[in-house]
Amino acid sequence: MIEAIGLTKRYDTHLALDGLDLLVKPGEVFALFGGNGAGKSTTINLFLGFVPPSGGRALVNGVDVAARPAEARRHLAYVAENVMLYGHVSARDNLKYFAELGGKRLSAAEADQALARVGLDASAFGRPVRLLSKGMRQKCGLAIAFAKGAPALFLDEPFSGLDPLAATELQASIAALKADGRAILMSTHDLFRARALADAVGIMRKGRMVRRFAGEELAHVDLEKVYLETMAGDAVAAPGPA
């Protein structure tokens, strides 16, 4: 479970995140939209414990990240926009390494199983990561998250720069993790795939979540239109129901 309660981050005079409230339950995907500087990355950095909050709380599986960062990190996994692992080391060894950092020692067979689970071709398991395509590396990132078995998953622009086929495959992998009961918070610009995956979406602007859609409302709203209006500053800056 991922939860933010009045989460705020201020850098000197700049308010990067302003009282964010959200809840992502197990088996749910929450998609964050917004332009550059909207607060998406700040939100993820706060959940990862990379920056301390100025106010409010970030909880991962009920653990306050600021109070107990090491404990919180046991319950989360993170996939970057551009997964760059140790390029000269194989996908398998990278996965085993990061799994061990997460507290799990995997055999080669278990590592292969995790890589296969996210749809990576078996021929890529033993190849140096620098020789893999971006889509394959993103899958490696997801496999690391999967192998860790963390209940909370943070994806930072996972579809960025992927070709349609790779993006579709990655989408299927994320859907599998969702079906596995993980709570997933994802920042993205891909409205199409977000709609396909997410149970709720939020549009952020200048550190605030100004629009939020879930359930039936999400199924029927024209996300692209609302997003463009919000970014242009035309939308009413009032949060909708979670």
Place this chain on the structure above:
Amino acid sequence: MAHLAVVRMELADALRQPRTLIVGLVALVFFLVAFVQGAARVNAEIAAVAAAQAENRQAWLAQPPQNPHGAAHFAVLLAKPQAPLASLVAGAEGALAGHVFTDAHRLIPAAGSQAADLPIGQAIGSLDAAFVIGAVLPLLAVLAGADLVAGEKERGTLRLVFANPVGRRRWLAAKLAGRTLVFLAVVGLAAAIAWLLSGGLPIGDPARLLAFTGLSALYLAGWLAVGALCSVAAQRVASAALAAVALWIGLVIVVPRVIATVAELGDPMPATSPARMATRVEEVRLRRKQAALVKALKARGALKDASPTTAAEGPAEVRDAIDAEAARARAKADAPAEAWRASQLRKLDALGYASPAALYFRAAAGLAGTDGDRHADFLAQAFAWRKAFLARLNALEDRKVAEFKDYDAIAPFTFVEASAAEVWSRQAPRTAALLGLLLAAVLAAFWRFHRYDLR
């Protein structure tokens, strides 16, 4: 468990990195050149000394007077054996005399000077193993360190690492340990291969070699830690590398030069001619005094020989008086130069702590035995030998030198090396300073990394 995984990954990654190969090749080439040159230098010196000794032996056997008086006049060559690690560290040997000629009149000519034992001038002048380790490899070490954290930041692996329950200090410690291990292993392997390729460099003393290796490892680990400090102070590898190279230039090239300049400021080297002139004057005065003494002794019938002219003959009190006066006169004549040398050494010792390279070069020369301290030991032992030699000739009285069948039995000079404990104790402050530098760089890196921006 996690930090062992970090070390293992560092090793696995390094084994596949092209930069590891580059470091190894650069080290191999430099070591090879240094070893070949070191072996050639040492072999040439050994051959030169052997030739001089053979010539001296022949000359001794063929000396015309064939009596103790003549033998006292005759110069005997005392050779300083090659330092235990002379092939690895040229040190100040190039500026110090490798041998002395001694006879009744001259105490220790061609003595050389400890003032030539400068911290870096000697080292830079000779492409030996100490130069490779002291000046070349630090550049590779700081660059290896500069990539340590900033490289992970650029690759994006840093965020992925710390999305796990991994402590910053433990991770940095494991990472630094892994990289240091790899760097030292690669450099050590390159040195071993170069040693084999060079045909096996003569290594005189395994204990000193071990100490030299330990000192070098400590020194290079310190430079890697300095690179790591640059790495945690920057967000990008290029910035970290730039800072690291600037530090290398400063501490290896600029600061030692500044040290040498500052040491001489307001304390110029005294002209040698006044001292020499003074010595000459004293020698003439002594000869006259000696002749007067001899004349007086002859008049009293105290001397058996009809024409003694040296202090090597006559009653012991006369010899001792002349010896003592000669020593006083020379000490007085050499006092300005000696005072300057002592002052320079004190300054260089103190200022040397401003540069790890200067510290390393002096400590390495000390361990190798190519420094002024060992030379001073040699001069002291040569002086003691001369006294014993003259005493023996005096005891021979009228016997002919030709009766000595074996020149080697007359002039056996064996230099006694300082004990390992003594050598270590001489270099302990410098080694401690290098260890302090390593610890300071590591602690500063830890302190800075605790506040490192992971965003």
